[in-house]
Amino acid sequence: MGFQGNIEEHLLATKLAMRNKGIEGEASIIKRPREVDEIDGLIIPGGESTVMGILGSFNGVLNRIKERAMEGLPIMGTCAGLIMMAKRTYDRVVGETHQPLLGILNVMVERNSFGRQRESFELPLKIPVLGNKDFPGVFIRAPSIKECYEGVEVLCMLREHIVGVKQGKLLGLAFHPELSGDLRLHEYFLDLI
Ligand code: GLN
Secondary structure, eight states, rough: OSSSSSSSHHHHHHHHHHHHTTOOOOOOOOHHHHHHHTTSSSEEEESSSHHHHHHHTTTHHHHHHHHHHTTTTEEEETHHHHHHHHHEETTTEEEEEEOOOOOOOEEEEEEEEEBEEEEEEEEEOOOOOGGGOEEEEEEOOOOOEEEOOOOOOOOOOEEEEEEEEETTTTTEEEOGGTTTTTOOHHHHHHOOO
Protein backbone atom coordinates (compact mmCIF):
# COMPACT_ATOMS: atom_id res chain seq x y z
CA MET A 1 0.00 0.00 0.00
CA GLY A 2 1.68 3.15 -1.18
CA PHE A 3 0.34 6.29 0.44
CA GLN A 4 3.27 7.16 2.64
CA GLY A 5 6.32 5.65 4.36
CA ASN A 6 9.05 3.17 3.38
CA ILE A 7 7.51 2.24 0.05
CA GLU A 8 10.49 2.18 -2.32
CA GLU A 9 12.57 0.15 0.14
CA HIS A 10 9.88 -2.54 0.33
CA LEU A 11 9.51 -2.53 -3.43
CA LEU A 12 13.23 -3.11 -3.90
CA ALA A 13 13.45 -5.78 -1.18
CA THR A 14 10.46 -7.60 -2.71
CA LYS A 15 11.95 -7.51 -6.21
CA LEU A 16 15.29 -8.82 -4.90
CA ALA A 17 13.56 -11.55 -2.87
CA MET A 18 11.56 -12.61 -5.95
CA ARG A 19 14.76 -12.76 -7.98
CA ASN A 20 16.47 -14.86 -5.29
CA LYS A 21 13.61 -17.31 -5.31
CA GLY A 22 13.30 -17.36 -9.11
CA ILE A 23 9.74 -16.05 -8.96
CA GLU A 24 8.44 -14.24 -12.01
CA GLY A 25 6.07 -11.52 -10.97
CA GLU A 26 5.53 -7.88 -10.54
CA ALA A 27 5.88 -5.73 -7.44
CA SER A 28 4.04 -2.43 -7.67
CA ILE A 29 2.64 0.38 -5.58
CA ILE A 30 -1.09 0.35 -5.02
CA LYS A 31 -3.40 3.05 -3.67
CA ARG A 32 -6.84 2.45 -5.18
CA PRO A 33 -9.54 -0.11 -4.30
CA ARG A 34 -9.63 -1.64 -7.78
CA GLU A 35 -5.86 -2.24 -7.67
CA VAL A 36 -6.42 -4.43 -4.61
CA ASP A 37 -8.34 -6.86 -6.81
CA GLU A 38 -5.29 -7.44 -9.00
CA ILE A 39 -2.76 -8.51 -6.33
CA ASP A 40 -1.71 -11.82 -4.78
CA GLY A 41 -0.12 -10.29 -1.70
CA LEU A 42 0.17 -6.91 -0.02
CA ILE A 43 2.83 -5.15 2.05
CA ILE A 44 1.84 -2.24 4.26
CA PRO A 45 5.01 -0.25 5.00
CA GLY A 46 6.22 1.66 8.03
CA GLY A 47 5.57 5.38 8.21
CA GLU A 48 2.74 7.13 10.01
CA SER A 49 -0.31 4.98 10.65
CA THR A 50 -2.67 7.91 11.30
CA VAL A 51 -1.85 9.41 7.88
CA MET A 52 -2.22 6.04 6.10
CA GLY A 53 -5.50 5.39 7.89
CA ILE A 54 -7.02 8.74 6.96
CA LEU A 55 -5.95 8.57 3.30
CA GLY A 56 -6.94 4.92 3.00
CA SER A 57 -10.43 5.54 4.39
CA PHE A 58 -11.10 8.46 2.04
CA ASN A 59 -10.81 6.46 -1.16
CA GLY A 60 -12.16 3.16 0.20
CA VAL A 61 -8.94 1.18 -0.22
CA LEU A 62 -8.93 0.10 3.44
CA ASN A 63 -12.36 -1.46 3.10
CA ARG A 64 -11.33 -3.38 0.01
CA ILE A 65 -8.13 -4.61 1.68
CA LYS A 66 -10.17 -5.74 4.67
CA GLU A 67 -12.55 -7.70 2.44
CA ARG A 68 -9.71 -9.38 0.58
CA ALA A 69 -7.91 -10.16 3.86
CA MET A 70 -11.05 -11.99 5.00
CA GLU A 71 -10.86 -14.01 1.77
CA GLY A 72 -7.25 -14.97 2.57
CA LEU A 73 -5.06 -12.32 0.87
CA PRO A 74 -1.55 -12.58 2.38
CA ILE A 75 -0.52 -9.29 4.00
CA MET A 76 2.72 -8.24 5.69
CA GLY A 77 2.58 -5.08 7.79
CA THR A 78 5.77 -3.55 9.13
CA CYS A 79 5.79 -1.01 11.98
CA ALA A 80 2.98 1.45 11.04
CA GLY A 81 1.73 -1.36 8.76
CA LEU A 82 1.42 -3.65 11.81
CA ILE A 83 -0.54 -0.89 13.56
CA MET A 84 -2.88 -0.63 10.55
CA MET A 85 -3.56 -4.37 10.67
CA ALA A 86 -4.29 -4.52 14.42
CA LYS A 87 -7.71 -4.95 16.03
CA ARG A 88 -6.91 -2.31 18.66
CA THR A 89 -4.18 0.23 19.29
CA TYR A 90 -3.28 2.61 22.04
CA ASP A 91 -0.49 4.96 22.98
CA ARG A 92 0.83 5.13 26.53
CA VAL A 93 0.57 8.93 26.51
CA VAL A 94 -2.74 9.54 24.75
CA GLY A 95 -4.54 6.24 25.49
CA GLU A 96 -6.75 4.46 22.92
CA THR A 97 -5.98 6.07 19.57
CA HIS A 98 -9.36 5.61 17.78
CA GLN A 99 -7.65 5.82 14.40
CA PRO A 100 -8.86 4.13 11.20
CA LEU A 101 -7.53 0.54 11.20
CA LEU A 102 -8.01 -2.58 9.14
CA GLY A 103 -8.67 -4.57 12.30
CA ILE A 104 -7.71 -7.89 10.68
CA LEU A 105 -4.95 -9.07 13.02
CA ASN A 106 -6.11 -10.32 16.42
CA VAL A 107 -3.71 -8.29 18.52
CA MET A 108 -3.59 -5.20 20.67
CA VAL A 109 -0.69 -2.95 19.72
CA GLU A 110 0.97 -0.22 21.73
CA ARG A 111 2.23 2.60 19.52
CA ASN A 112 5.61 4.20 20.21
CA SER A 113 6.28 1.41 22.64
CA PHE A 114 10.01 2.06 22.88
CA GLY A 115 9.78 5.86 23.09
CA ARG A 116 9.85 8.28 20.17
CA GLN A 117 12.40 9.16 17.49
CA ARG A 118 15.42 9.35 19.81
CA GLU A 119 14.74 5.81 20.98
CA SER A 120 15.16 4.27 17.52
CA PHE A 121 17.70 1.43 17.51
CA GLU A 122 18.98 -1.72 15.83
CA LEU A 123 19.30 -5.05 17.63
CA PRO A 124 19.76 -8.67 16.52
CA LEU A 125 16.56 -10.72 16.72
CA LYS A 126 16.00 -14.45 17.06
CA ILE A 127 13.31 -15.53 14.57
CA PRO A 128 13.15 -19.35 14.75
CA VAL A 129 11.11 -19.73 11.52
CA LEU A 130 14.06 -18.18 9.65
CA GLY A 131 16.69 -20.47 11.14
CA ASN A 132 19.53 -19.86 13.57
CA LYS A 133 21.10 -16.75 12.12
CA ASP A 134 19.99 -13.54 13.89
CA PHE A 135 17.90 -11.04 11.94
CA PRO A 136 18.92 -7.36 12.10
CA GLY A 137 15.95 -5.68 13.80
CA VAL A 138 15.63 -2.01 12.84
CA PHE A 139 13.24 -0.25 15.22
CA ILE A 140 12.04 3.29 14.47
CA ARG A 141 9.42 4.75 16.84
CA ALA A 142 8.37 1.16 16.97
CA PRO A 143 5.17 -0.33 18.31
CA SER A 144 4.97 -3.61 20.20
CA ILE A 145 2.28 -6.23 20.54
CA LYS A 146 0.77 -6.23 24.02
CA GLU A 147 -1.89 -8.89 23.66
CA CYS A 148 -2.44 -11.72 21.19
CA TYR A 149 -5.87 -13.27 20.71
CA GLU A 150 -7.28 -16.20 18.74
CA GLY A 151 -5.17 -17.68 15.95
CA VAL A 152 -2.07 -15.57 16.53
CA GLU A 153 1.35 -17.20 16.71
CA VAL A 154 4.37 -15.33 18.11
CA LEU A 155 7.32 -15.31 15.68
CA CYS A 156 9.70 -13.06 17.50
CA MET A 157 10.38 -11.40 20.86
CA LEU A 158 12.69 -8.59 21.86
CA ARG A 159 13.29 -9.15 25.57
CA GLU A 160 9.76 -9.21 27.03
CA HIS A 161 8.18 -7.48 24.01
CA ILE A 162 6.36 -9.33 21.23
CA VAL A 163 7.61 -7.82 17.97
CA GLY A 164 6.58 -10.32 15.30
CA VAL A 165 3.41 -12.38 14.85
CA LYS A 166 1.66 -14.54 12.26
CA GLN A 167 -2.02 -15.28 11.90
CA GLY A 168 -2.66 -17.52 8.92
CA LYS A 169 -1.27 -15.57 5.97
CA LEU A 170 -1.00 -12.31 7.88
CA LEU A 171 2.40 -11.18 9.17
CA GLY A 172 2.76 -8.31 11.63
CA LEU A 173 6.24 -6.99 12.40
CA ALA A 174 7.11 -4.10 14.71
CA PHE A 175 10.41 -3.46 12.95
CA HIS A 176 11.63 -2.66 9.41
CA PRO A 177 12.93 -5.69 7.46
CA GLU A 178 13.10 -3.51 4.32
CA LEU A 179 15.86 -1.42 5.95
CA SER A 180 17.86 -4.33 7.31
CA GLY A 181 19.65 -5.53 4.18
CA ASP A 182 18.37 -9.03 5.01
CA LEU A 183 15.75 -10.42 2.61
CA ARG A 184 14.70 -13.46 4.63
CA LEU A 185 11.39 -12.01 5.87
CA HIS A 186 10.41 -10.88 2.37
CA GLU A 187 11.26 -14.37 1.14
CA TYR A 188 9.23 -15.89 3.98
CA PHE A 189 6.30 -13.69 2.98
CA LEU A 190 6.64 -14.78 -0.66
CA ASP A 191 6.44 -18.39 0.57
CA LEU A 192 3.09 -17.56 2.20
CA ILE A 193 1.83 -16.22 -1.13
N1 GLN B 1 5.11 5.56 15.32
C1 GLN B 1 4.56 5.31 14.00
C2 GLN B 1 3.05 5.15 14.06
O1 GLN B 1 2.52 5.08 15.12
C3 GLN B 1 5.18 4.05 13.41
C4 GLN B 1 6.62 4.28 13.14
C5 GLN B 1 7.15 3.59 11.94
O2 GLN B 1 6.42 3.03 11.13
N2 GLN B 1 8.45 3.65 11.78
O3 GLN B 1 2.40 5.10 13.07
